[in-house]
Amino acid sequence: MKHIHNMNFVEELRWRGMLHDIMPGTEELLNKGMASGYIGFDPTADSLHVGHLTQIMTLIHFQRAGHKPFALVGGATGMVGDPSGKSAERNLLTEEILQHNLDSVKKQLEIFLDFKSGAENSAEMVNNYDWFKGFDFLNFIRDVGKHITVNYMMAKDSVKKRLEGETGMSFTEFSYQLVQGYDFYYLWQNRNCTLQMGGSDQWGNIVTGTELIRRKGRGEAFALTTQLIKKADGTKFGKSEGGNIWLDAEKTSPYQFYQFWLNTTDEDAKSYIKIFTLFDQETIEAMIVEHDAAPHLRVIQKALAKDITLRVHGEAGFLKAIKSTEFLFGSTGIEFLGELTDAEVLAIFSGVPNFTISKAELEAGIPVTDLLATKTAIFPSKGEAKKMIAGGGTAINKEKVGTPDDVYNAANLINNKYLVVQKGKRNYFLIIAE
RNA sequence: GGGGAGAUACCAGAGCGGUCAAAUGGGACGGACUGUAAAUCCGUUGCUUCGGCUACGAAGGUUCGAAUCCUUCUCUCCCCA
Numbered sequence: 001m002k003h004i005h006n007m008n009f010v011e012e013l014r015w016r017g018m019l020h021d022i023m024p025g026t027e028e029l030l031n032k033g034m035a036s037g038y039i040g041f042d043p044t045a046d047s048l049h050v051g052h053l054t055q056i057m058t059l060i061h062f063q064r065a066g067h068k069p070f071a072l073v074g075g076a077t078g079m080v081g082d083p084s085g086k087s088a089e090r091n092l093l094t095e096e097i098l099q100h101n102l103d104s105v106k107k108q109l110e111i112f113l114d115f116k117s118g119a120e121n122s123a124e125m126v127n128n129y130d131w132f133k134g135f136d137f138l139n140f141i142r143d144v145g146k147h148i149t150v151n152y153m154m155a156k157d158s159v160k161k162r163l164e165g166e167t168g169m170s171f172t173e174f175s176y177q178l179v180q181g182y183d184f185y186y187l188w189q190n191r192n193c194t195l196q197m198g199g200s201d202q203w204g205n206i207v208t209g210t211e212l213i214r215r216k217g218r219g220e221a222f223a224l225t226t227q228l229i230k231k232a233d234g235t236k237f238g239k240s241e242g243g244n245i246w247l248d249a250e251k252t253s254p255y256q257f258y259q260f261w262l263n264t265t266d267e268d269a270k271s272y273i274k275i276f277t278l279f280d281q282e283t284i285e286a287m288i289v290e291h292d293a294a295p296h297l298r299v300i301q302k303a304l305a306k307d308i309t310l311r312v313h314g315e316a317g318f319l320k321a322i323k324s325t326e327f328l329f330g331s332t333g334i335e336f337l338g339e340l341t342d343a344e345v346l347a348i349f350s351g352v353p354n355f356t357i358s359k360a361e362l363e364a365g366i367p368v369t370d371l372l373a374t375k376t377a378i379f380p381s382k383g384e385a386k387k388m389i390a391g392g393g394t395a396i397n398k399e400k401v402g403t404p405d406d407v408y409n410a411a412n413l414i415n416n417k418y419l420v421v422q423k424g425k426r427n428y429f430l431i432i433a434e
Numbered sequence: 435g436g437g438g439a440g441a442u443a444c445c446a447g448a449g450c451g452g453u454c455a456a457a458u459g460g461g462a463c464g465g466a467c468u469g470u471a472a473a474u475c476c477g478u479u480g481c482u483u484c485g486g487c488u489a490c491g492a493a494g495g496u497u498c499g500a501a502u503c504c505u506u507c508u509c510u511c512c513c514c515a
Contacts, residue, residue: 232472235461265471296469329470384463387478393464424463426470 009065010224015281016274018058018226020200023210026222029194030067034121037062037195037224038070038187040128040180040202041109043078043101044093047248048108050260051238053276053308054226056112058197059123060278063113068121070193071109073102075129077180083173084158084201102127108247111312126191128183144182147215148208153177156204177208184209188221200225229275232267247312254313255351258321259426261305262298266291269300277307324348328428334398337414345418353378354430362433365409368394368401371419371431378421378429388423395422 010027013019029035039055041048048056059069078098093101106125113123153159156177162169184206187193196206206223213221229237238245245260246252252260264272270291273284291299309318327336327348337345355376357366366375368389369382379385386404388394394401397412397420410433413419419431 259470263470266469267472269471295471298469298471301471325470381481383481384479388464391464391478392466393478424465 007065009062009067012061012065013058013224013226017271018054018275020225020227021203021223022225023207023223025220026195026224029222030065034066034068035195036068036070036187036191036193037197038072038126038184038193039197040072040074040077040183041105042074042082043098043105045246046101046104047246047251048105049238049247050245051229052247054229055197055199056109057276058226059113062197063121063123064278066121069113069123070187070191071113071123071125072183072187073105073109073125073127074183075099075102075127076132077128077176077183078102079129080176080179081173082158082176082180082205083162083169084205104248124191126187128179128186131183131186132179140182144178144185144212144216147212148178148181152211153208156208158201158204177205178212180205181208181212184221185212185217188213188219189217194220195222195224197224197226200228229272232265249313249317253351254309254317254321255324257313258305258309258318258325261308262301262325263426264301264304266295266300269298269304273300273304277304279303279307320347320350324351328352334414334420337418337420340415342415342417345415349428349430352428352430354432356432356434359410359433362408362413363410365407367404368396368406368408369404371408372421376421376429376431378423393424396420398422 008027009030010019010022039059041052041055059071063069075098078093078101079095109125115123115125153174158177159169159174162173184193184196188209196209198206203223203225206225210221210223213219231237240256240260244252245257247257249257261272270288273279273287277284279287287300287303291297306318306322309321313321326332340348355378357371357375361375369385372394373379373382373385379388385394389401389404392400396408397414408419410416413433417433419433421429421431423429
């Protein structure tokens, strides 16, 4: 089986602005031919979120460059808790939750990488619990702990910060880097895996691995980290009003997912299109020129949102997202809903949070604040609803709600069934009266 | 073990007997402008049946009245040993 060796992995990351740090010798290793590398994913939740996409894209590039990617799901490391970037001790997950998370994460990774083609460089999934479950404590500290000094471990940023901070750090978390380091050692020894990649916050952990390989295995292994994605204004990437943007359609609907990317600022979009899509350099440069000429068309945002939504949610998910977007933000008037069948309406609003209320109650008339805060959970409290209405931030059926005392009744229903609520400009809700 | 300082809304941080649902800044949310952008400006930021109600680490107490004073407890930080 030949590998598609038409591109240089490191160069690829470099021009895309993804590369953060790379150990000397790594490029030479990769240029010699097919190499194996891995990235670890922590099963802290039962879905990956957009923050994980950088790592996923890194593995995709790695595979496209003809190398063999391993995705390690941390069944064992997940039980310990990575202190990197954490200011306080992490809560440990129970084994059942962990197992559930692992299964979910595995399924999602299969969307992105080629695991089954049978090619020499097809991806593989490994779970470090497999090699840790039979490894008892005494043997671990004898065989692994012996090779790394505490001085070395304490010098790591992730450890140093916690030692200086107020909360302290348990022995469990302190051991984390050694556990992760052993993963690398194990994969190096058993799967000929010579490169570990990860976010820039993982550098310390990765290097503990290469160190362990050097000392215990008298071998050589390499490290490469990618930029932590931040927004241009310095705030955290991957959160929206509601919280994390998940890859799981149950947690973040394809519509919401698409909207997240579509709402990217110009500045961020230009860097994200390089990181989160596979368009080549020429295509992206052309897009940027086009965008700068007519920024209001948001060419980049649209391409970005489409590409990622397609990859994550497939054609069907993308079409749904587009349909909803066009209806909600396009020029179509709200009356258009009246021309649709129930099934069509539900399809358009499938990604929009919806609530059901009793039609009988509505016929008697319901004050807006009750409608939005009590009968539905669009607002957390009536006071909140009142304020928002007074501030002019609420609309029903695309008409601003005048005062908090307004009363809505069955006559306001569209199709004798629906109310379309907007909180702010961008947040839509559907109320169904039954 | 001894001595000192502190705990206030999402965070930081003022207030030190009534005028405190609590200054100010940040964050968050909303409005205007625009392009579902950025920047800027403006507004909101405990709940309410709009009478009130619950809130300033916890529990008691003093007082007509407490975030503010007293007692005990819990926790945090600093200094000395």
